[in-house]
Amino acid sequence: MDIPGLPARRAALHLIDAVLRRGETLDQAAGGALAKVRGDADRALARAIAGEALRWRQDLDELIDSATKMALADDAKARAVLQIMLAQVLRLETPPHAVIATGLPLLMGGPRRLAHGVFSTLMKREARLPAVPTLPEAAATRWGERADAIAAGLVEPPQLDIALRNPAETAEWAERMGGVSLMPGHLRLPRGSAIDLLPGFRDGAWWVQDLAASLPARLLGAGEGPNGKGRVLDLCAAPGGKTMQLAAQGWQVTALDNAKRRLERLGDNLKRTMLEAEVVLADALTWEPEEKFDAILLDAPCTATGTARRHPDVLHRISPRQIDEMVELQAKLLERAAGWLKPGGRLIYAVCSLEAAEGEEQAAPAGLTVLPIEASELPEGLAPTADGFLRTDPGMLAEVGGLDGFFVARWVKD
Template identity: 80%
Template structure:
């Protein structure tokens, strides 16, 4: 019989291995890694352990190396087990005896004595982690001068952001839910809340959407019955924003399962859109649009607060693959605009190749983002583009990393 809590730790080990060795996302790995874990609480614990290891991996490894005479191989199972043991003690405040009871059995037939010795040495030293995670060298180099500030924003998982169907009711919903608002149509709550049990969920009064992720659709303004195309629309947060703002929306995506979630979200909120399953690189519209929102496929490195796996599995190859797709999509989207139509391009990426370098190639008329369209504390660049990162608005809980630009077909 398994030791209580052991399946969750074994699942965490498998999640980390899937990210570091196979380059999978935590979501992709979850299906098989969590299959034998019973109960929502234990599945959530496995994800939390894996997330904290990936968030603090550089610092956990430094502690492990400080307590071993000969360094453990990077891919040694004992190193991985020590990572999850230390993450529980130092980040999740799990008692040391429980960590030992559920950690050492993962090394059955392996160097249990070594792992026990290293863990005991470190706990006796009362070691701690730094206030800010140390980013991998490659990430530090790519993110440049903002890297340290961004790292500070990764110390904790993000709060819960809600986008409201009716922006005029912002104060009302902030009071009802006990949250704060950083701009009209937004309410922020502490993390860890079960959204299905909150007032307004079943009535479709709001949906979960990071504040930064809500900005691209806001930049298209009021629809007033005009036609908008939401490219790569699923699971539907931006489609719902556009529909709520009065746009007649065509929501296009190639992923059947994600489109099912989009339809469910539309049904819950009572909002309407024409949902199309198609490849944006092959599809052709019957007529042009007044507005197009292209939230393009990307490396998603801007979501590292909630998906710390991106810190370890994204590199030049993945960035190159995404930029090729983004360029093709931007070129096609520009052709589908009516005269006077507006295009907004967005990626939840921290990589300049996916943001600034893509925007520089667009041959439409720039429409700079203005301060009145943004939460207090954010500002557009000199080119009129918007770059957000997890180190911004830190006093209010931070936000995801995005690049956003806007043009008109004049």
């Protein structure tokens, strides 16, 4: 059946199924789900539909249940189809007739009349979503007193943040690109900007990087010292945003990661920005450096729940087991990294996670002392914790578009 727009809706359905049934990320599922979707616009539409259906899933289900006499099973295909139909109308402003034309064919041989009836009932009621998405109970419980503020920060996907190679040119680039800067070296642009067509992309003047993700490298400061460039190890470096920051800040960078394809992307980014780093393909749990470092940045593998604004799949697929696995891996990496530091060397530990177990509760290895983060090092509106750490979440800086959730600690070797 050749219905315009149907492949994108079918792909959205496959994306949601991959997240909820197989525990895949949207990025992991995209290759297979989008394989038969032609054109960048339709592929982007499929991602947008799936993203909004996952972002508002709790509230969409409440609407669906309010219009059925007998509750649909949680994993019923009709429920998933209704989720994407309602997400299009209520979040993407797709006309109802187009939603029906591309939604009901997904239930060929199934309960089309039921889905049509539920959808029509909700349209007649002028159904609306709440102002803020309802978090899954498990996530709300884990995030505690900040849960409501975090949920408010998830209403919209994020704008486009870029990091400038030369922070001294911030005002010039802000004027040229019509962006807003929240600190030197940062610009925020409207969502949907065609990245490779923006001024300065081909010249390597900047790279895409969320404001919160740029803070860990900033907290190491300039790499130039009285005896030349300091040596820094960027652990788990790919795809390279922090590597480029550190190189631009004057450090002699060793960028290590165990993902070959992601390291190739890092290499491409270094070439485009005309920055230099030694790139090492290795497993940090077995690799040994030839000499110790002046500083180490460990942006550790984590559950990535802090990225829920752009990756709403994390709201539904992260379990206590996954958190425990990440905490164990992070502790091993921290212990190894601490052994590679020179005396007086600094270690930055960062995770894009909202989980206290991966952040505040992650203990420093023996021989390291907290080097408190200062408010003067942060964008206006952010402040360090009482313990000298940094905790951000999507509910912060809401008046200027928010930011991802991160935990950052800075230690110095005794």
